[in-house]
Amino acid sequence: MSFSIEHGETFGLLGPNGAGKTTSISIVAGLLRADAGVVTVAGNTITTSSVQGKAAIGLVPQEIAIYPDLTAEENLMFFGRLYGLSDLERRTDEVLGVIGLTDRAGDLTKEFSGGMKRRLNIGIGLLHRPELLILDEPTVGVDPQSRNAILESVEALSAEGMAVLYTTHYMEEAERLCDRVAIIDEGEIKAEGTRRELVSLVGGKDRVTISGTGNLGAAAEAIRSLPDVAEASASDHAIQVLATDASRLLPALMTGITGTGASITSVEVEEPNLEAVFLHLTGKALRD
Amino acid sequence: MGAAVRIAGKDLRLRIRDRSVFILAILVPLALSLIFDAVFGSALEQGELNLEYGVVDEDHSDLSQIFLDTLRSIEAEGVLTLTAFDARSDAEAAVKNGDQDAYFLFTEGLGESVNQGGSGRIEVVGDVDATTSTQIATSIAEQFGAGVATAQLSVSTAAASLDSEPSDEQISQWIEAAVETERSFVLTDESAATRQLDSATYFAAGMAIFFLFFTVQFGVSGLLEEERQGTLARLMSAPIGRMSVVAGKAILAFVIGVVSTTILILATRFLIGASWGAPLGVALLVTAGVLCSIGIMGLVASAAKSPEGAGNMGAIVAVILGMLGGVFFPIGSGEDLLSRLQFITPHAWFMRGLGDLSDGAEWTAAIPATGALLVFALATGLIAVALLRRRYRG
Numbered sequence: 001m002s003f004s005i006e007h008g009e010t011f012g013l014l015g016p017n018g019a020g021k022t023t024s025i026s027i028v029a030g031l032l033r034a035d036a037g038v039v040t041v042a043g044n045t046i047t048t049s050s051v052q053g054k055a056a057i058g059l060v061p062q063e064i065a066i067y068p069d070l071t072a073e074e075n076l077m078f079f080g081r082l083y084g085l086s087d088l089e090r091r092t093d094e095v096l097g098v099i100g101l102t103d104r105a106g107d108l109t110k111e112f113s114g115g116m117k118r119r120l121n122i123g124i125g126l127l128h129r130p131e132l133l134i135l136d137e138p139t140v141g142v143d144p145q146s147r148n149a150i151l152e153s154v155e156a157l158s159a160e161g162m163a164v165l166y167t168t169h170y171m172e173e174a175e176r177l178c179d180r181v182a183i184i185d186e187g188e189i190k191a192e193g194t195r196r197e198l199v200s201l202v203g204g205k206d207r208v209t210i211s212g213t214g215n216l217g218a219a220a221e222a223i224r225s226l227p228d229v230a231e232a233s234a235s236d237h238a239i240q241v242l243a244t245d246a247s248r249l250l251p252a253l254m255t256g257i258t259g260t261g262a263s264i265t266s267v268e269v270e271e272p273n274l275e276a277v278f279l280h281l282t283g284k285a286l287r288d
Numbered sequence: 289m290g291a292a293v294r295i296a297g298k299d300l301r302l303r304i305r306d307r308s309v310f311i312l313a314i315l316v317p318l319a320l321s322l323i324f325d326a327v328f329g330s331a332l333e334q335g336e337l338n339l340e341y342g343v344v345d346e347d348h349s350d351l352s353q354i355f356l357d358t359l360r361s362i363e364a365e366g367v368l369t370l371t372a373f374d375a376r377s378d379a380e381a382a383v384k385n386g387d388q389d390a391y392f393l394f395t396e397g398l399g400e401s402v403n404q405g406g407s408g409r410i411e412v413v414g415d416v417d418a419t420t421s422t423q424i425a426t427s428i429a430e431q432f433g434a435g436v437a438t439a440q441l442s443v444s445t446a447a448a449s450l451d452s453e454p455s456d457e458q459i460s461q462w463i464e465a466a467v468e469t470e471r472s473f474v475l476t477d478e479s480a481a482t483r484q485l486d487s488a489t490y491f492a493a494g495m496a497i498f499f500l501f502f503t504v505q506f507g508v509s510g511l512l513e514e515e516r517q518g519t520l521a522r523l524m525s526a527p528i529g530r531m532s533v534v535a536g537k538a539i540l541a542f543v544i545g546v547v548s549t550t551i552l553i554l555a556t557r558f559l560i561g562a563s564w565g566a567p568l569g570v571a572l573l574v575t576a577g578v579l580c581s582i583g584i585m586g587l588v589a590s591a592a593k594s595p596e597g598a599g600n601m602g603a604i605v606a607v608i609l610g611m612l613g614g615v616f617f618p619i620g621s622g623e624d625l626l627s628r629l630q631f632i633t634p635h636a637w638f639m640r641g642l643g644d645l646s647d648g649a650e651w652t653a654a655i656p657a658t659g660a661l662l663v664f665a666l667a668t669g670l671i672a673v674a675l676l677r678r679r680y681r682g
Binding site: 026029030031050051053061063064066069070078079082084 | 295298306517518523526527529530
């Protein structure tokens with residue numbers, strides 16, 4: 001297994017339970033010893049006995065790894081001291097703000113909801129401003145609202161230039177967050193690349209459903225000749241189009257349809273997803 | 289080291305917050321010390337040798353005088369009370385009435401018979417309800433008899449080496465000298481009994497070392513709790529040495545162990561008048577005892593899969609070692625297997641060390657027991673660290 005992550009990039013490890021995601025990131029974080037190979041983070045080789053190199057890594061374990069009988073602030077302060085933060089109080093306040101727990105800073109975390117604990121779990125990981133943030137399935141068992149908040153946090157951190165290694169078995173999360181994705185199964189990377197690169201492996205095309213009124217048959221005929229359109233067919237109220245890179249093609253499609261006098265009421269684009277890629281590569285579904 | 293102290297500080301805060309440390313480390317051992325002393329204290333005081341012996345000397349020989357001197361020297365140690373009776377019937381009546389546990393009878397002509405190289409018999413008549421006291425009296429008489437036999441052998445050997453026949457006076461002096469040697473042995477043997485602690489100190493010390501093994505579990509099993517709640521991974525991924533986590537747990541165990549034992553010592557001193565001995569000696573014993581309990585419980589934790597497993601195994605180990613080590617009832621200081629076996633436990637050494645400090649002994653009296661405890665600590669601690677290193681090396 002080999003991969004690299006740039007600053008500001010979110011790299012996803014996508015695979016079903018038991019695929020080896022947690023083992024992989026445990027090796028990257030210096031928790032487990034690799035049988036072979038080298039892990040380098042921010043120029044430091046990481047092993048189980050590394051000390052300085054680990055300062056560049058922030059780990060958010062899959063389990064909620066906080067002390068229930070300490071307050072949110074005490075949890076952050078404790079781990080901050082282990083990392084030797086000089087501006088600990090200020091940084092603690094900042095992180096409490098980022099994870100939306102400023103108002104609950106003095107409460108024991110055992111009184112927190114699952115979502116709040118998850119947010120604190122992430123907050124501890126990014127407290128020391130790591131160059132690489134490792135998140136191991138951070139949204140497992142989280143309500144939709146908290147899940148969305150977590151995903152937004154990850155997007156914001158990536159935008160700030162932090163390298164993020166994100167493991168998940170939720171295809172939607174990988175597609176939303178990750179600049180590049182490695183599909184992992186049985187401890188091996190089966191394929192790696194951007195979502196589009198991965199999708200191209202299975203030769204999938206986007207499906208565009210354009211609802212409208214007017215002579216939809218003529219409209220379908222008009223757009224069928226456009227480059228990258230593989231197929232276009234009309235029904236009573238909609239035109240179905242199969243095309244490569246539909247998002248880029250949408251303006252031409254809409255111009256072609258309205259040019260025949262038909263009007264458009266809605267457009268829906270369905271891209272081939274990573275689930276299909278995973279199925280193609282491994283012969284099994286992500287949630288198996 | 290800084291990381292270890294921070295981890296210990298965090299754990300201490302958690303333990304204080306959940307209050308269990310106060311209950312198990314201080315309140316329970318203190319309460320049990322008080323209860324045990326109240327319930328069993330008098331029984332234990334009876335268990336301390338307080339023998340009532342009579343003696344009837346019909347012989348009035350040098351040999352009977354030596355025997356009386358021997359008994360009086362034991363009496364001076366405070367172990368027995370000796371009453372001389374003129375008539376055998378008076379002594380017998382006193383034993384029957386329960387005023388005396390037993391009496392020794394030196395029949396007329398015994399000394400003369402021994403001087404002539406012949407045999408003799410010291411009779412021991414005991415109260416049927418005072419079997420232990422009677423056994424001790426018999427033992428004293430047997431030891432004295434063994435001494436006389438040795439003396440006779442010595443005299444025969446000495447006489448054989450002489451060119452001329454020794455005088456009666458010479459023979460008498462040789463016997464007296466030889467028996468004196470045996471009398472010294474008797475006194476040395478009995479002195480072991482004087483090392484017993486008074487009941488208040490005994491139960492306080494027993495509870496202190498017994499619960500110490502539970503108290504330090506707050507520290508050593510913390511590693512397993514960190515593992516279970518997932519925080520161990522976070523600690524291991526932090527820029528600190530892996531063994532800092534283990535060291536942090538050991539520091540916490542040490543602090544809780546020392547503080548709780550110190551509080552127990554002070555409380556029992558003022559509440560039930562426990563007499564612990566020279567403070568420096570006690571401090572050495574407590575420190576070594578705490579280190580020893582950390583080593584043993586660390587070993588248990590390193591072999592356990594969960595905090596509950598460690599707790600259960602630790603409790604079994606603590607109870608077995610505690611009972612074998614005589615923290616609830618005295619095992620004794622004889623030559624039997626159990627008496628010897630007790631010293632494979634740190635509990636017995638801790639109690640022994642406190643016994644050595646009793647009666648105003650210097651702090652240095654605690655050094656042998658402290659050394660033994662440190663050997664336990666080192667041996668078990670090194671094995672525990674090796675197992676933990678293997679477990680968490682990744």
